[in-house]
Amino acid sequence: MKKTPNYVEDRISLNVLANSVENAVDCYKAAEGYAILGVLSKNYPTDEAAIADMKLYQAATDNALSVGLGAGDPNQSQMVSRISATLQPQHVNQVFTGVGASRALLGQSETIVNGLVSPTGKVGIVNIATGPLSSGQPAGEVSIETAIALLKDMGGSSIKFFNMKGLTHIEEYKAVAKACAENDFYLEPTGGIDLENFEEIVQIAVDAGVKKIIPHVYSSIIDSATGDTRPEDVKTLLALVKKTLA
Template sequence: MNLKANFYRDKICLNVLSNSIGNAKEIFEAAEGHVLVGLLSKKYETVEEAVSDIRIYAEEIDNAISVGLGGGDPNQWRMVAEISKEVNPQHINQVFTGVGYTRGLIGQHDTIINGLVSPCGKAGFVKISTGPLSSSEESGVVPVKTAIQMLKDMGCSSIKYFPMEGLKNRGEYEEVCRACAELDFMLEPTGGIDLNNFEEIVKIALDAGVKKVIPHVYSSIVDKDTGDTRISDVKILLDMMKKLV
């Protein structure tokens, strides 16, 4: 089973949601394979139900699966880890405090695991208290470089910067990009990304020297009537990726 995400020219890989196996197959084809299809743990009642369903998706799209929390919900962290242990996806979304447990549980280092950190209102710093208990306490804010090194200590692959709200926190985002470039770490900008700001958000990261970027483009390209990710928008995003690299 393929555990390597397919980055366009080794730099950019999309992360988008799927509402069905048919939608996932269309997404994978439209993105020419340079995509991770997000399946949210929150939509399943049990780990067993999720594993059974996700295995079907994996067979259809060369395991280009991203197991998600669901809106960054910290209470889903353990379910994400347990699902991932069984399906070995190419990509896992995890809260900061759940990274080490998840890496140990899956027992291999090929799968990309991100660690969720959030803007905190101060450039050069991020909030790492994104776990089920820590998120209910006073914000734990540390220098972004420290956060990245802590994630590396836990076997993490990339930093998930969420919720960005597009470019609302541009100064903070730019510092995160610089730190990822300096420390050779992947970056996953997430939250409020759409067809209008996608190119700029990814370009900021690439211009800073980030080697691999996984932009998450979710609700902005989902058809509100069907729940499907719009294939026409995936094609537009792929064209932007090609332009950027």
């Protein structure tokens, strides 16, 4: 396993979905290595099938694998933890309540494990009730600072702020970015990010002083006919990253 993520010295890494190993390689090259490739656990019927296939992605991209839930599906939480224990990927997507299990089963601190929290419509307040059972209950509203502290307690690396719906929750996102910067925590903006709003969303996190930023750009850059993420769009995103950091 390549234990140290290839972007550990770099501030921004793209997180895009890979529809096949070939698509993963094309996107990884288009991002000049500044990317992790999301592969969704929800697409596999068993742990064994997921592990066998995801190993192919790891081999082809120097372990630039991001094990995904599947649209933040909390019912995939345990499967993600189990397969990540075997795969030892660079990046793991988790609902808030699954972070501790993932970190414990990974048995190391190098892999980035995010914890999904959702907007509430209130600046500085997030919903942490994103687990298999808790997501069906009234929102668990806590301050973003408390959410970060809880995630740190569980061995988490970053806040996955989902679903942002593009710029809909921009003021809440600014508060999340500020808290991540002040508490030395990574940030992963997710949901409705496209080529038009990407630069603004990344710039907010950069200006806030966030140490590591991993924007998830999914459906907006996927070819509807093939299901592939478009490498040319990944190149565009990388150019915007370079512009933001210039």
